[in-house]
Amino acid sequence: MINATNLTKQYGAKTAVNGVSFSVKPGMVTGFLGPNGAGKSTTMRMIVGLDRPTAGTVTVNGKRYQDHAAPLHEVGVLLDAKAVHTGRSAYNHLRALAATHRIPVSRVREVIELTGLGAVAHKRVGGFSLGMGQRLGIAAALLGDPQTLILDEPVNGLDPEGVRWVRQLVRSLAAQGRTVLLSSHLMSEMAQTADHIIVLGKGRVLADAPVQDFISGAAAETVRVRSPRAAELGDALLRAAGAGTSTRIEPTGENELRVIGFSAANVGNAAAELGIPLHELTPIRASLEEAYMDLTANDVEYRTAAIADPALAQAVQETNR
Numbered sequence: 601m602i603n604a605t606n607l608t609k610q611y612g613a614k615t616a617v618n619g620v621s622f623s624v625k626p627g628m629v630t631g632f633l634g635p636n637g638a639g640k641s642t643t644m645r646m647i648v649g650l651d652r653p654t655a656g657t658v659t660v661n662g663k664r665y666q667d668h669a670a671p672l673h674e675v676g677v678l679l680d681a682k683a684v685h686t687g688r689s690a691y692n693h694l695r696a697l698a699a700t701h702r703i704p705v706s707r708v709r710e711v712i713e714l715t716g717l718g719a720v721a722h723k724r725v726g727g728f729s730l731g732m733g734q735r736l737g738i739a740a741a742l743l744g745d746p747q748t749l750i751l752d753e754p755v756n757g758l759d760p761e762g763v764r765w766v767r768q769l770v771r772s773l774a775a776q777g778r779t780v781l782l783s784s785h786l787m788s789e790m791a792q793t794a795d796h797i798i799v800l801g802k803g804r805v806l807a808d809a810p811v812q813d814f815i816s817g818a819a820a821e822t823v824r825v826r827s828p829r830a831a832e833l834g835d836a837l838l839r840a841a842g843a844g845t846s847t848r849i850e851p852t853g854e855n856e857l858r859v860i861g862f863s864a865a866n867v868g869n870a871a872a873e874l875g876i877p878l879h880e881l882t883p884i885r886a887s888l889e890e891a892y893m894d895l896t897a898n899d900v901e902y903r904t905a906a907i908a909d910p911a912l913a914q915a916v917q918e919t920n921r
């Protein structure tokens with residue numbers, strides 16, 4: 601269990617984390633989301649005592665990280681996978697870490713196997729790919745068999761097999777009753793992995809809710825409708841909604857509409873009353889990504905400007921392809 605109360609971090613004039621309070625509960629995966637610069641890494645660093653809060657407190661299992669006698673057994677951390685002595689082998693790196701807590705070499709071998717590093721365990725870490733470095737960071741986090749895990753972007757640089765492996769690993773750690781705090785910018789991955797999410801924006805908590813509640817609460821009901829009399833149905837729905845509502849009707853193709861702010865049942869009933877035939881009526885489930893983008897639209901610190909020059913826009917598009 602992680603408990604943050606009024607946690608604040610100021611770097612000079614910059615307030616990176618601004619009075620955040622939350623708890624991360626055992627037995628589930630809690631996703632930690634937010635645009636670049638939102639304060640996620642700073643919060644994680646404060647949780648594990650690498651940064652001192654300007655104000656407020658944060659505890660892990662009831663104590664501040666630095667007050668735990670054997671922190672590796674309490675909290676496993678992956679913060680910066682590159683922060684490893686590159687001249688050492690993975691095996692020696694983990695052995696050195698294990699020695700600080702009298703963790704037996706058998707456990708070192710165990711985590712090497714668990715993270716799929718067996719074949720490269722005696723190679724220099726300096727030659728590791730980003731993905732192998734991530735696996736080593738995860739191995740280090742698991743070394744002390746901790747009750748709480750904090751993983752900052754653990755799938756960064758992993759191939760699809762690795763991404764799936766991390767997903768299964770964190771799900772199984774949570775199923776064992778552990779507390780897992782996980783940050784990632786990959787929304788589709790987060791949607792599959794997290795039970796609960798905490799969203800930060802400009803140093804504040806924007807949302808703290810079960811994933812499903814967050815998605816359904818943030819996004820309006822949306823329905824795709826196809827009908828040979830689509831325009832007529834759209835007009836009727838707008839009239840029924842009345843002025844001043846957030847209902848929107850967007851034509852998306854010939855005889856096709858996206859209706860935002862009506863349930864499929866209500867659209868179907870309205871069509872039946874008017875005798876308008878429907879060829880399709882599909883509720884569209886909002887994604888975590890859409891809900892997240894809606895929520896954080898005003899809290900993005902680094903925004904990509906729309907490109908006004910068409911030639912430049914095309915060049916950028918081609919580069920991105």
Ligand SMILES: Nc1ncnc2c1ncn2[C@@H]1O[C@H](COP(=O)(O)OP(=O)(O)OP(=O)(O)O)[C@@H](O)[C@H]1O
Nearest residue numbers: 611614615616634635636637638639640641642643
């Ligand atoms: N050591 C530091 N000195 C000054 N400013 C800092 C320092 N560390 C972080 N910041 C600033 O604090 C804010 C929060 O940064 P932080 O790295 O915690 O965000 P983040 O949510 O982890 O972002 P990202 O998704 O890019 O990793 C940013 O504006 C950042 O520039």
